[in-house]
Amino acid sequence: IPQPSPKTLHLGLFEVGKPLGKGKFGRVYLARERQHNFICALKVLHKTELQQARVEKQVRREIEIQSNLCHPNVLKLYGHFHDSKRIFLVLEFAGRGELYKHLRKAGRFSEPRAAGYIAQMASALRYLHRKHVIHRDIKPENILVGIHGEIKISDFGWSVHAPGNRRTTICGTLDYLPPEMVKPGGGGGSEDRSYDEKVDLWSLGVLMYEFLVGEAPFEDTPVMTHRRIARADMTVPAFVSPEAKDLIHKLLVVDPKNRLPLEQVVQHPWVVKHCVKGE
Numbered sequence: 001i002p003q004p005s006p007k008t009l010h011l012g013l014f015e016v017g018k019p020l021g022k023g024k025f026g027r028v029y030l031a032r033e034r035q036h037n038f039i040c041a042l043k044v045l046h047k048t049e050l051q052q053a054r055v056e057k058q059v060r061r062e063i064e065i066q067s068n069l070c071h072p073n074v075l076k077l078y079g080h081f082h083d084s085k086r087i088f089l090v091l092e093f094a095g096r097g098e099l100y101k102h103l104r105k106a107g108r109f110s111e112p113r114a115a116g117y118i119a120q121m122a123s124a125l126r127y128l129h130r131k132h133v134i135h136r137d138i139k140p141e142n143i144l145v146g147i148h149g150e151i152k153i154s155d156f157g158w159s160v161h162a163p164g165n166r167r168t169t170i171c172g173t174l175d176y177l178p179p180e181m182v183k184p185g186g187g188g189g190s191e192d193r194s195y196d197e198k199v200d201l202w203s204l205g206v207l208m209y210e211f212l213v214g215e216a217p218f219e220d221t222p223v224m225t226h227r228r229i230a231r232a233d234m235t236v237p238a239f240v241s242p243e244a245k246d247l248i249h250k251l252l253v254v255d256p257k258n259r260l261p262l263e264q265v266v267q268h269p270w271v272v273k274h275c276v277k278g279e
């Protein structure tokens with residue numbers, strides 16, 4: 001009988017299939033867990049890479065946070081295991097792939113479709129915020145689509161327990177960052193970068209805008225994007241309905257305290273109008 005190598009030993013439980021994508025830190029494969037014929041996504045993280053990027057603690061915290069989350073619109077982390085060199089995350093497989101690909105293909109979403117997605121996002125964020133988890137990186141690239149068309153927030157590479165205080169610099173797009181995370185700290189020069197769950201309300205507004213318009217509201221050169229975010233300086237095109245425009249303006253508010261709470265987002269006329277009960 002061939003001696004199983006450490007690789008097959010750990011992966012023996014899984015039949016590894018086609019690559020699903022490459023994340024910041026790891027590759028993801030379609031996989032089937034043999035015992036129960038269970039299809040999932042297997043994310044492979046290399047310990048050396050995590051050590052070099054000094055994110056091992058973050059991964060551990062993330063695994064601890066995520067293992068306790070269970071919501072239809074939050075991508076499930078079923079479990080994890082590791083061998084000498086790698087950490088394996090056993091993730092839910094979203095059958096219809098990445099939302100941003102659907103958005104790029106469609107250009108922009110119809111208002112009913114966008115409203116359905118915003119209602120699901122609000123439901124997922126209410127769940128996360130009740131558990132004092134801030135996502136902090138809501139954008140189309142971090143949303144996957146399940147086999148029934150339902151959306152799933154994922155890639156919590158930046159999630160923290162509220163209130164958070166950013167230490168690591170932000171990399172990647174600025175488009176979704178709220179004023180309190182791009183603006184130098186409030187008066188007194190002290191870099192007061194504390195923020196709370198309301199950062200996700202701002203990002204929900206940016207996401208809604210991008211669903212309806214096909215591009216982010218503050219898209220510009222980095223310097224201009226900073227300035228426009230800090231002032232919530234954006235224009236909503238005329239083809240966007242007045243109700244949708246109203247909700248966007250109630251989320252993209254510079255002062256976090258004045259952003260529309262999630263309970264009121266799901267009761268907003270634009271969301272209610274397009275969401276048939278129980279859909």
Ligand SMILES: COc1ccc(C(=O)Nc2ccccc2)cc1NC(=O)CCSCc1cnc2[nH]ccc2c1
Nearest residue numbers: 020025028041055059075091092093094097154155157
């Ligand atoms: C809950 O989810 C996650 C939890 C944690 C991490 C993570 O990497 N954490 C980390 C890593 C290193 C340093 C710090 C933190 C990633 C995810 N999620 C994804 O990466 C989504 C795409 S992988 C799954 C998946 C499913 N279904 C698909 N359908 C088509 C493609 C596809 C792809």
